[in-house]
Amino acid sequence: MIDLNTLTILNARKSLDAKEYSAVDLAQAYLDEIAKKNTELNVYLEVYDDVLTQAAAADARIAQGESCPLLGIPLAIKDNILIQGKKVSAASKILENYVASYDATVITKLKAQGAVFLGRVNMDEFAMGGSTENSAYGVTKNPHDTGRVAGGSSGGSAVAVAANMALGALGSDTGGSVRQPAAFCGVVGCKPTYGAVSRSGLMAMGSSLDIIGPIGKTVEDTEIIFDAIRGQDVLDGTTISQSSSFKTQSSSFKIGVPWDVVNQEGVDGAIKENFTQAIKKLEASGCEIVDVSLPNIGLSLAVYYILMPAEVSSNLARFDGVKYGLHVDGKDLLEDYLLTRGTGFGPEVRRRILLGTYVLSSGYYDAYYGKAQVARNVLQREFADAFRTVDIIVTPTAPMPAWKIGEKGDPLSAYLADIFTVTANIVGIPALSVPSGFVDVDGKKLPLGIQFMAPHGGESVLFDIGKKFFGE
Amino acid sequence: MITTADIEKLASLARIQVSDEEKESMRTDIESILAYVSQVKNLxxxxxxxxxxxxxxxxxxxxxxxxxxxxxILLSAAPAREGDYLKVKKIL
Structure with missing residues (x-):
């Protein structure tokens, strides 16, 4: 028996290389766990039928003495990342039976390493949401309290790792979609620097914000997956070359805390308490803590909910019932479009498309989109200034623990949960959510997370402070 | 102030059919979201x-x-095709 509870990518690698068990044994252990839990938690939309074949191919490579970090490691893939020949739906009815025409670049890289793909996991439709309640295929449950949401939009990816239904996972993060579910489920999630990971083969949501990010049980595991998927790619012109200029000062960090943001109204008392403890812990471990001022950070959420829907309305224009995906037949071509998009997209996707159409329409463009672009530049400058005096900026990952399924009925109240995470996407900097303890709610222990942010290209600093904080 | 007519206009521009019932809930949702994001004007x-x-x-x-x-591989994903062409209803 492989003890999945204590298993990490790092020690699975050692066991696989030492032939203590095979990649097939490991994959089978995860398939068994998925079979036990998936009906209740609703994590996998599909478990692939070739998992053991993939694992056997990894075993053949291991037998030849090959070793690379993810060879034979079973991973869960968010349902918006393309694997050629496999269904991929973005948890939407409009792509229910769509089969990917090509591999995403991250998949090509993971295949080269010999990673084993267990299946595609649930998410908010087209990554729009923070709870997976917007999936067309039902909500994913939080393993710490099945009456609560897993977070989102990469809820399936976070639960897969938290509930031992995968050893690691890929998610995507446009405004917190990797970090917030990681915090809600007690695992580690990384949103890399904008452009650090290719988005070729990731279904586009907000193209100036989107990035693929890894989720793991430990900071080290998360770093291993990040190292495997990062890098410049000719298929994504926004990718950047790997910067090696970052010096790591693993002994002591200067950490900035924007206290006025953390202490604002709407942040749960338990979050403030947990965050204060986390800061004390960092201080005790030798970090220098200073207050940082980011005067316009309060505008982040407003900026995000203008830029993102604007980009959504443009990106999702491609779903027309002609090239691929759902087609609903009407009396003429116009009605084909109206019916296909009206019935294929769920309520939140329709809402964001209309909102984006509004902020981009003539007469409103300057007041909303134009102003948001300027605010984005201001925020980028404020962060650049702050990073001249500190190595890292830290906040809680989310302003509350996981909420009850169905609790946030109106969209705006759900959007407010993104208050700490959207800024990193607007500014383009990397951010890492690391578990920071638990809060007791209704007799259940709900995980919380702390978010570290570093300057562009500073992932290594995040992994260093993350390991230090998490005791790795 | 967003009206039901505004929602109809947006839905038509975005090529999305919205039911009468949904128009009203869309209207109130979008109005409250716009009220929130309008704070960018205070920059x-x-x-x-x-x-x-x-x-x-x-x-x-x-x-x-x-x-x-x-x-x-690309055409095999199309809902309707004729040979190597995507098939759509005539527009003229």
Missing amino acids: SVETTADLSSVHNVMRDDVVTHQSGEYTE
Whole structure:
């Protein structure tokens, strides 16, 4: 028996290389766990039928003495990342039976390493949401309290790792979609620097914000997956070359805390308490803590909910019932479009498309989109200034623990949960959510997370402070 | 102030059919979201969008694959086709 509870990518690698068990044994252990839990938690939309074949191919490579970090490691893939020949739906009815025409670049890289793909996991439709309640295929449950949401939009990816239904996972993060579910489920999630990971083969949501990010049980595991998927790619012109200029000062960090943001109204008392403890812990471990001022950070959420829907309305224009995906037949071509998009997209996707159409329409463009672009530049400058005096900026990952399924009925109240995470996407900097303890709610222990942010290209600093904080 | 007529206009521009019942809930949702995001108008700093860090990414204008290499895999995803064409209703 492989003890999945204590298993990490790092020690699975050692066991696989030492032939203590095979990649097939490991994959089978995860398939068994998925079979036990998936009906209740609703994590996998599909478990692939070739998992053991993939694992056997990894075993053949291991037998030849090959070793690379993810060879034979079973991973869960968010349902918006393309694997050629496999269904991929973005948890939407409009792509229910769509089969990917090509591999995403991250998949090509993971295949080269010999990673084993267990299946595609649930998410908010087209990554729009923070709870997976917007999936067309039902909500994913939080393993710490099945009456609560897993977070989102990469809820399936976070639960897969938290509930031992995968050893690691890929998610995507446009405004917190990797970090917030990681915090809600007690695992580690990384949103890399904008452009650090290719988005070729990731279904586009907000193209100036989107990035693929890894989720793991430990900071080290998360770093291993990040190292495997990062890098410049000719298929994504926004990718950047790997910067090696970052010096790591693993002994002591200067950490900035924007206290006025953390202490604002709407942040749960338990979050403030947990965050204060986390800061004390960092201080005790030798970090220098200073207050940082980011005067316009309060505008982040407003900026995000203008830029993102604007980009959504443009990106999702491609779903027309002609090239691929759902087609609903009407009396003429116009009605084909109206019916296909009206019935294929769920309520939140329709809402964001209309909102984006509004902020981009003539007469409103300057007041909303134009102003948001300027605010984005201001925020980028404020962060650049702050990073001249500190190595890292830290906040809680989310302003509350996981909420009850169905609790946030109106969209705006759900959007407010993104208050700490959207800024990193607007500014383009990397951010890492690391578990920071638990809060007791209704007799259940709900995980919380702390978010570290570093300057562009500073992932290594995040992994260093993350390991230090998490005791790795 | 967003009206039901505004929602109809947006839905028509976005090519999305919205039911009468949903028009009203969309209207109130979008109105409250717009009220929230309108705070960008309070931005204290007077500045213009800075594009200095943005640059074009170009590649050589050369053929990178054989003609027809991806035709079948892409067309096989289409809801309706005729030979190597996507099939749509006539528009004239």
